[in-house]
Amino acid sequence: MISKISHLRLFLPAVLSCGAILFAGGCDNSIHPTEVLPPLEASSLDANAGNWRMIVLSGPAQFTVAAPSAVSSPTYQAELSAIRTAQSQLTSAQRQAITYWSGGGVLRWNQITRELVAKFNLPPAPAADGSYPVPDPENPFGDPNFPFANPAYAARAYSYVSAAQADALKSAWYWKFQHNRPSPAKVDPAVNALMPVSDLPAYPSEDAVLSGVTVEMLKVLFPAAVEEITQKAAEQRNAALWSGKASASDIAAGLALGKAVAAVFVARAGSDGLRTAGGNAALWQSLADAAVARGEIPWISQESPARPPMLPNYGQVRTWMMTPAELIAERPEPPPSTSSDEMAREVAEVRRVVDNLTRDQLAIALKWNDGAGTYTPPGHWNDMAAEYVRDAQMSEVRTARAFALLNMAMHDAAVGCWETKFYYFNPRPSQLDPRIKTPIGLPNFPSYSSGHSTFSSAAATVLSYLFPEATTSLAAMRDEAAISRLYGGIHYPKDIEGGKVHGARIGSYTLRFAQQDLSD
């Protein structure tokens, strides 16, 4: 017997599904994976940027860019012809590349660097015997990949990319205004300007300078990503050509200059102390012994199996704006003794907060967690800075300066903070009271002082100088990032206070450089 089907009833389950789909927001799964960057139309050419103070280069003319051929020369005319031909056959992929890079080369490379950090920010997995393999720069594709782009490594990586870009572009600006050759779209009415083309001289091409300097830095910092980095760099140069912004000789000269500048920074990176930052078993033990000798409970790894501390010698890595003596002089006062009543109160406070955590506090802890697999706290501040920079419509050279200042301050903050952490070797709250459970991952290095607080304070100091109108909200973000570590149950209030003061002091060194670099 086949039952008679009422159509109304048949459709009830279907109607319910549809209603649910509507309720669920139309099952809208469209998301925008990257920041939208409008075509960059710089509010100023920054024609004097060639005179801005260099970070590492001896001066803008350390590398010479020979004079280009005249616009009337057959060589240059042939280059124009090649652009016209390319423009007549643009594919949609090529047009997309133009749109992508028209958002600004420095901003795009900053995004790419954040992605590389997130990609490589994974700690090595333990081997079967409980040991941890060390990422090997000579075998970057192995397991584990090189690098483990933890916050300290990432702070340094962002700073090298940004500082090298800044010096390379200052040099490029110097030569641009020495040679004064306009862009193809300005010279030849038959060449379309498919990106905003300004009166900025095109020789050497700033896009090619950026591609050359960045690709060489990133290849050293993230060698296992060589393929994607190289492709992006080539795309940037092509986009400059296809868009009528630069000719083949503009690009060749820019690429050569970018690579030459990169070599100086690569050499510096090779001898800045990172290679020995991981230390060895004897060093790890000596740090614990020193804490015991001071009458303190030493930090221990709470990971299982116990993991060596993250880059214990990172405090000896070379800074950008501080001498080693200055770094030591700025080290915060000691934390409360692990046996003091004051420390007992600190521990109790962490436990109270974690056991009574509100949903809003958890949201703040998660918002700023920036742990394994993310672009790290320095990446988070770059993410925020990118929005201010985008809205300010700065020239490429001024954008590079902004990121260089931000990232040099955060690198120096990382070095200063790591020096402090491993000097005091102070245990985490959950070590002193195992009842403290953390709503975010527990970092595998000593507690005092808070890295987030130090990074954020240094970053807010520099960004408030660059974007004074945002000072109040930057301070609020700094404070929220800092307190998020208490909500996360991984830092004492004293770690946070100490880190914030320390970060501001470290940031002031970069600030002094910025105020005197002749860019204002």
Place this chain on the structure above:
Amino acid sequence: MRTPNTEASISRSVRVIVRGALVVLLSIVAVPPLSAQAADDGIVMPRKTLSVGLIYGRESWNEYWEGGLKRTNANLGTVTTQSFSIVGHYGITDRMTLVSMLPYVSTQASEGTLHGLRGVQDFTVAAKYRLLTTPFTQHGTLSALLVGAAAVPASDYTPDFLPLSIGLGSRRASTRFTLHFQSHGDWFLHGTAARTWRNQVKLDRVAYYTDGQLYLTDRVAMPGVFDWKISTGFRKKRVYIPVSLVQQRTLGGGDIRRQDMPFVSNRMDFTKAEASVMYGLTVPTDFAVQFGASTTLNGRNVGKATALTVGAFHTFRF
């Protein structure tokens, strides 16, 4: 991103209120099961019959699949998820049953420093409609059922602390088709399959990396899910004993990377074997108890979980 979380917290409060109101509303509209125990079985309630049940579930695992790699993690030890669920089934007509469920979930890791989470998880409502019942061969009767279901997070829990989050925080809708063969003897054979659509999830952070890409947004696209189940077993007046094989396939999403944490949109796949016993008591009448167990045979980006459930149901006839 430029303002601290005040704005987010206001909008969160509003969402909680809206969700809370919805849950209350739906609870009134959709009354709660007895012999019908789930949206994916082949059973519909008689008209004007209400079954209300309370189910306790305990699921644990100490091995999980990181992508395709099965491993342990001494920083988690054994992860245990416990749940108390209120379930209700109501026969609107002899053909149509409304099913609803609301679990309270708590999680815990036996090792390591990570904090467990707890809270009300997702409210589910489903309409189960028997399309047809027809004699099939000389051995029994075949039924076909269509089920539409919707689920919505009933609290503002975070899906961003896996494996200790209490759920995935996604609103979802699904359509299910079920074929149920009941023999004139007391055994049955049952097959069901469903497609689920899941809405995007909002995180408390503004960037995440998954499936080979950095996403500079707090929104996570959630891939759809396909699941199927075949069951066989024994069903008599008071006794219902199904034994099932279940498989879930997530239609997209990335793997957990080496030594990374799980992520909400990961490709979570599994194959499980399940068995349960439901028994209708004679004293008191209209009471039934249920015991269930399941084990994970294979998986990807999920724990190799073993689960036990205990439930009690009462039926009301109007």
